[in-house]
Amino acid sequence: MTQHLAFLPVLLPMLAGVILLTSLFGKNITSRRVTSVVLSTITFLVSLALLLKVQADGTQVYAIGEWSAPFGIVLVADPLSTLLVSLTALLGLVCVLYASAGDDEKGSFFHPLVHFLILGVNGAFLTGDIFNLFVFFEVLLIASYALLMHGGDKRNTRAALHYVILNLVGSAIFLIALGVLYGVLGTLNMADMAQKVALLQGDDVYLAKIGGLLLLVVFALKGALLPLHLWLPNTYATAMPVVAALFAIMTKVGVYSMMRVYTLIFGDEAGELSHMAQTWMWWFAMATIAMGGVGVLASKDLRKLTANLVIVSVGTLVALVAVQTVEASSAAIYYLAHSTLVTAALFLLADLIGRQRGEVADRITAGPPVAQPRLLGVCFLVAAIAVIGMPPLSGFIGKVWLLKATLDAEYTFVFWPLYLLVSLAILLSVAKAGSTVFWHHQDSLIESNATESAEQSRVHPAQLAALIILIAGAPLMTIFAGPLSEYAIGAASQLHDFNNNINVILSGGH
Amino acid sequence: MELLYASSVGVLVSCGVFLILRSRTFPVVLGLTMFSYAVNLFLFSSGRLSLNQAAVLGTSTEYADPLPQALVLTAIVIGFAMTAFVVILAIRGRTDLGNDHVDGQVPDTKNHNNDNNNKVKV
Numbered sequence: 192m193t194q195h196l197a198f199l200p201v202l203l204p205m206l207a208g209v210i211l212l213t214s215l216f217g218k219n220i221t222s223r224r225v226t227s228v229v230l231s232t233i234t235f236l237v238s239l240a241l242l243l244k245v246q247a248d249g250t251q252v253y254a255i256g257e258w259s260a261p262f263g264i265v266l267v268a269d270p271l272s273t274l275l276v277s278l279t280a281l282l283g284l285v286c287v288l289y290a291s292a293g294d295d296e297k298g299s300f301f302h303p304l305v306h307f308l309i310l311g312v313n314g315a316f317l318t319g320d321i322f323n324l325f326v327f328f329e330v331l332l333i334a335s336y337a338l339l340m341h342g343g344d345k346r347n348t349r350a351a352l353h354y355v356i357l358n359l360v361g362s363a364i365f366l367i368a369l370g371v372l373y374g375v376l377g378t379l380n381m382a383d384m385a386q387k388v389a390l391l392q393g394d395d396v397y398l399a400k401i402g403g404l405l406l407l408v409v410f411a412l413k414g415a416l417l418p419l420h421l422w423l424p425n426t427y428a429t430a431m432p433v434v435a436a437l438f439a440i441m442t443k444v445g446v447y448s449m450m451r452v453y454t455l456i457f458g459d460e461a462g463e464l465s466h467m468a469q470t471w472m473w474w475f476a477m478a479t480i481a482m483g484g485v486g487v488l489a490s491k492d493l494r495k496l497t498a499n500l501v502i503v504s505v506g507t508l509v510a511l512v513a514v515q516t517v518e519a520s521s522a523a524i525y526y527l528a529h530s531t532l533v534t535a536a537l538f539l540l541a542d543l544i545g546r547q548r549g550e551v552a553d554r555i556t557a558g559p560p561v562a563q564p565r566l567l568g569v570c571f572l573v574a575a576i577a578v579i580g581m582p583p584l585s586g587f588i589g590k591v592w593l594l595k596a597t598l599d600a601e602y603t604f605v606f607w608p609l610y611l612l613v614s615l616a617i618l619l620s621v622a623k624a625g626s627t628v629f630w631h632h633q634d635s636l637i638e639s640n641a642t643e644s645a646e647q648s649r650v651h652p653a654q655l656a657a658l659i660i661l662i663a664g665a666p667l668m669t670i671f672a673g674p675l676s677e678y679a680i681g682a683a684s685q686l687h688d689f690n691n692n693i694n695v696i697l698s699g700g701h
Numbered sequence: 702m703e704l705l706y707a708s709s710v711g712v713l714v715s716c717g718v719f720l721i722l723r724s725r726t727f728p729v730v731l732g733l734t735m736f737s738y739a740v741n742l743f744l745f746s747s748g749r750l751s752l753n754q755a756a757v758l759g760t761s762t763e764y765a766d767p768l769p770q771a772l773v774l775t776a777i778v779i780g781f782a783m784t785a786f787v788v789i790l791a792i793r794g795r796t797d798l799g800n801d802h803v804d805g806q807v808p809d810t811k812n813h814n815n816d817n818n819n820k821v822k823v
Binding site for chain 1: 736744798
C-alpha cells in the first residue's frame with residue numbers, strides 16, 4: 192500500500208468527486224456535505240502521510256503502470272511538491288467546510304467540482320512529465336471554469352468568458368511549446384529533458400529556447416504575471432469568495448511550474464540555455480509588483496484589494512524564482528505557503544464582513560457596523576498584520592528572508608526600494624480598509640432593517656472553523672518557523688541538486 | 702510536403718488569431734477551434750513527417766514516432782471538451798448580457814467609458 196502513496200493525492204480527490212457526483216445522496220444536502228468534508232479530510236491526511244514518508248525515505252518516484260521513466264509517466268513526490276500538495280489539500284478542506292454553511296446550494300455540483308480542482312492541482316504539483324502537466328492543467332482549468340460560474344450573476348459570466356478564452360489560448364500555446372521541445376529533445380520527461388538540453392547543438396538550441404520561452408508565456412498567464420495579469424482582479428473579485436479562496440492556490444501552480452522548468456530543465460546545467468528566462472522573469476516580476484501595488488491602492492472593495500494582493504505575491508514569488516539560488520528558493524517556498532493561506536483567509540473574511548454590512552457589502556466606505564465586530568475585527572487584524580508583513584507574524588519572517596535572499600542578486604537596488612514601497616502601499620490601504628470598515632459607521636443606515644439581516648448572517652460555526660484554520664496559519668508559521676524554514680531549505684536544496692534529481696527520477700527512486 | 706504542411710499550419714494559425722481578436726463571441730469560438738486544429742497539426746509534426754511508416758514497433762524496419770500521435774489524440778479530446786464548454790458559455794453570455802459582444806456591451810463610439818461597473822447591461 193505504501194508504495195502507492197504518491198499516487199493517492201491524485202486518486203482520492205478523483206474518487207471523491209465521482210462519489211459526490213452519484214445520486215447516492217439524492218436531495219440530502221447534509222449527508223453530501225458530511226461526505227465531502229470527510230473525504231477532503233482523508234485527502235489531507237494522506238497528503239500529510241506522504242509528506243512524512245518523503246521526509247523519512249527521500250523522494251518517492253511512482254511510475255504509472257510500471258513503465259519506468261523516461262518512457263512512461265512518473266509522479267515525483269519530493270519535499271517541495273508534497274508540501275504544496277498538503278497545502279492544496281488543506282485549502283480544499285477549508286473551502287469545503289466553509290461552503291457547507293450554505294454557499295454550496297447556490298449552484299449545482301459544488302462539492303464534486305472542488306474535488307476535481309484539487310485533483311488537477313495535486314496532479315500538476317506531482318507530475319514529472321511535462322505533457323502530463325498540460326493534462327492536469329486542463330483538469331484544474333475545466334473545474335475552475337465551472338466553479339467560477341457557481342452561483343454567479345451577469346458580471347460573473349463576462350469575467351468567466353474572458354478567463355476561459357484567455358486560458359484556451361494559453362493551452363494552445365502550451366501545446367505549441369511542448370511540440371517544439373519534443374521535436375528538439377525527443378522526450379517529455381522533465382529530468383530527461385534537463386539532461387538532453389545541455390547536449391543540443393546548432394539551430395536546435397534556438398528552437399529549444401523558443402519552446403522554453405513560450406512555456407514562460409503560458410506560466411505567466413496561469414500565474415498572472417504583468418502583461419498577462421489583467422484577467423485576475425475581475426475573475427477573483429466576481430467569483431464567490433469561497434471559490435476565490437480556493438483559487439489562491441492556482442496562481443501558485445504557475446509559479447511552481449516556473450520553478451521546476453527554469454531550475455531543473457533550463458537551470459545551471461543547461462549549457463548554452465542555462466538561466467535563459469532569468470532576466471525576463473526578473474523584470475516582469477518587478478513590473479507585476481509595482482502594478483499590484485497600484486492596484487492595491489486603487490481598490491474600492493475588500494475582494495478587489497485581496498485580488499491585487501495576490502498579484503503582488505505572485506510578483507514577489509517570481510522575482511525569487513528568477514534569482515535561482517537555494518536561499519531565494521527556500522524563501523520562496525516559505526512565502527508561498529504563507530501568502531496562499533493569508534490571501535485565502537482574506538477572501539473568506541471579505542465575504543463574512545460583506546454579509547454583515549447589508550447593501551454596502553465589502554466596499555471600503557462607511558456603512559452599517561458589522562454584527563460581530565470583535566470576532567471579525569480580531570481575525571482581520573491578524574490577517575492584515577500577516578499580509579502586510581509586520582512583526583511578529585509569518586509575513587514578517589517571509590519578508591525579511593526574501594529581502595536577505597535577494598541581497599546579492601544582480602538588480603537588487605531596484606528590487607529592494609520597489610518592494611518596500613509596495614509594502615508601504617499595502618500597509619496604507621489595508622489599514623485604511625480596516626479602519627473604514629470597522630470604525631466608520633453611517634448613522635442613518637444603522638437604524639434601518641440592516642440589523643435584522645445582520646442578525647441572520649451571523650458567522651456559521653462551519654465558516655468560523657474554516658476561517659480559524661486559515662488565520663491560525665499565520666501564528667503557527669511563526670511559532671514553528673524553525674522547523675518550517677529548515678524544511679524549506681531542504682526542499683530548495685533538493686530542487687537545485689541537479690544530479691541527484693536526474694538520478695533519482697530516471698532510476699525510479701532507488 | 703514539408704512546405705505544404707508548414708504553410709497550412711501557418712494559415713490556420715493566422716486565421717485563428719485574426720478571428721480570436723474579433724469582438725463577437727461566435728468568431729472568437731471559431732478562431733479558437735481553428736487555432737486548436739493548427740496546434741494539433743503542429744504537434745503531430747513534432748515526430749517528423751514520414752510516408753508509409755507504421756506507428757507500431759516490430760512490424761517494419763522503419764517506423765513513425767508513435768508518441769506525438771498519442772499526444773495529438775489527447776489534445777484533440779481536451780480541445781473538444783473545452784470548445785463545448787466555451788460554446789455553452791458564449792450562449793449563456795448571450796442570454797445573460799443581452800448581446801454577443803465579448804465585453805458584454807457593444808461599445809458606444811461617442812462616449813467610451815471603461816468603468817467596469819457600467820459595462821454590464823441588463
